[in-house]
Amino acid sequence: MSEWLENHLPKVVLAPSFIAVLIFVYGFIGWTAWVSLTRSKLLPKYEIKGFVQYERLFDSPRWDTAINNLYIFGALFIVIAMVLGLALAILLDQKIRVEGFIRTIYLYPMALSMIVTGTAWKWILNPGLGIESTVRGWGFENFTFDWLVNPDFAIYTIVMAAVWQSSGFVMALFLAGLRSVDGEIIKAAQVDGIPTWRIYTAIIIPSMAPIFLSAFIVLAHLAIKSFDLVIALTGGGPGYATDLPATYMYAMAFSRGDIGQAAASAMIMMLVVFAIVVPYLYSELRAKND
């Protein structure tokens, strides 16, 4: 008996966690998928009715806004954070004396909760007392900056806060990438008199393609899951102007009592994440095993 236990102990140790993941990740995804095919409202029903919930979802103007916002927010957030992160990494990679200190400053927002970030930016962007009144105080009496309460522009305030929070992290990723480029090739290029900007665009940046991919995956993943920041900064408002899929799902699940819609929107979110992450993870794991 004890010999059997000793031989199987590794499996016995791993089993509880694995079973937990099977139930609480895969089982729960199954449950949500199932319920998304029913007419559940306040309470779940288990009788399958086809794709009614998805039809309702795609007919809903609020979901439409949420998806459009995800496109706008996702595209701007990913592009700006990557460009800024890369620029900062290149600037910091010039043998700066106080590099460690500056890096610490650029990265600290990543340690903060999105709720803290949202609260801070909500105050800074406050139309009555924030940046607007400060600039007016400098003598520009007609300066207006009311994006936070303007339905057409509120989504961009979320981009601003999200970029502030995450661009330092992208910088750290790129900086590590720059440090891993082969120094010999760069020296050779310098000896040949190739201008610095060409060295960056033709040698260094192309060799960092895997890092671009990593950064993209991380940022896309963050964008799709964005929830806290929207809640703290705009609460999804004005109206539904800054709703994202995550806030839509939460509203349906916990304030509208529409479990069917919540499940269907959660499934769409998961499909989008998987479409981005699965091919990447698959290729990473395969590369590792080879």
Added chain:
Amino acid sequence: MTDLSMPRTRAQGTAGKTALRWLLYVLLGLFALYYLMPLFVMVTTSLKSLEEIRTGSLIALPRDVTLEAWKTAWSSACTGIQCEGLRPYFWNSVLIAVPAVILSTLLGALNGYVVAQWRFRGANIIFSLMLFGCFIPFQVVLLPMARLLGLMGLAGTIPGLIFVHVIYGLGFTTLFFRNYYVTIPAELTKAARVDGAGFLRIFWSIFLPLSLPIVVVTVIWQFTQIWNDFLFGVSFSQAGTQPVTVALNNIVNSTTGVKEYNVDMAAAIIAGLPTLLVYVVAGKYFIRGLTAGSVKG
């Protein structure tokens, strides 16, 4: 390592080089200001009186420094109908984070040890399945988890939140330890087995003593994740058991009475202080966790 300042002709070189260096430092300084500005505004606003906030400028230093807002934020700000400040919720977060971090780190260490050093048939598939679990948007498990917690009698309780954080932290903690333990040569385990050491003995006397760096990375990662969590906190808590992030959001959005921006800012700093402190003290490990936890499989 690359260097913009490569040799050109000497004379033109030094002058241009100095100018470039200056430009570089100015740019880096401006970006540092950009990242520090919100923190600066939070701190100065939290130290001002409401009167000064209304009349003064956002970026002005406080004329009369007052800690009133901090006192209110900590012990009497309203999160709805209750007005006990952030204090009880701060302790809720501690009560949630500490056990959840310890449990998920411990389980992650054991799992990682098995997956990295005791490869059996199917171990890779099991690891991949656990890894994929890290990337699901948690919205997809919110509804069934809410029901399950209800069935288990854990709905709206702190043990319920600990349970949720441990479960959904397992993928990452296992990943961290697995990636650390695969770098330890398998011969070590083999030699120890020849000498008669068993599974647990090898873990306890060989692997655990080697694990300090990865334990630090994992603990910091898990603590930051759990302390900063909002989605689980807002979904699975009730009045009285909310974590600090949820309470902060309630304070800021509470509609009763005058809007006290200085209290909001003080509350935000209090809620952010623990993770900020961890970052300042152990930034190196924090960044290592971020880059390892990002996606690297």
